[in-house]
Amino acid sequence: MPTKELLALREVLSEERKALLSCAVDEVLKWASYKARLVESLKGKKLSEEDKELLSEILRENERNRRIIQAGLSFVEEAYRFLQKFFVEGETYPQGLAKGKESSPKVLSKRV
Numbered sequence: 001m002p003t004k005e006l007l008a009l010r011e012v013l014s015e016e017r018k019a020l021l022s023c024a025v026d027e028v029l030k031w032a033s034y035k036a037r038l039v040e041s042l043k044g045k046k047l048s049e050e051d052k053e054l055l056s057e058i059l060r061e062n063e064r065n066r067r068i069i070q071a072g073l074s075f076v077e078e079a080y081r082f083l084q085k086f087f088v089e090g091e092t093y094p095q096g097l098a099k100g101k102e103s104s105p106k107v108l109s110k111r112v
Contacts, residue, residue: 002054003045009038010054020068027049 012035019027047055 003019003042003047003064004056005042005045006051006058010043010058010061012038013065017061017065017068020065020072023072026048061091 012031016028016031016035019031
């Protein structure tokens with residue numbers, strides 16, 4: 001029978017995935033912390049063949065969660081680059097005019 005730590009770790013990975021997919025950052029952090037404690041408790045333990053099979057499954061699930069995290073980070077980075085480009089490169093004032101310098105008023109629309 002697999003160790004209770006491995007069974008708990010598989011359950012934690014499932015909960016972590018649910019939290020990742022629902023963008024629940026606090027939940028993700030909670031599960032990641034619990035996962036780290038479980039992994040630490042497994043260090044140095046002898047694993048049976050059944051444990052090793054379960055560990056392979058756990059590693060696949062962990063890799064799947066890692067890819068979800070990576071995809072989320074890539075999305076955030078891309079959104080950040082887009083917004084940065086939009087706000088930093090976009091000019092508020094026409095070339096040559098500094099804030100505070102007056103230019104002649106322009107009609108934006110003739111509709112009343």
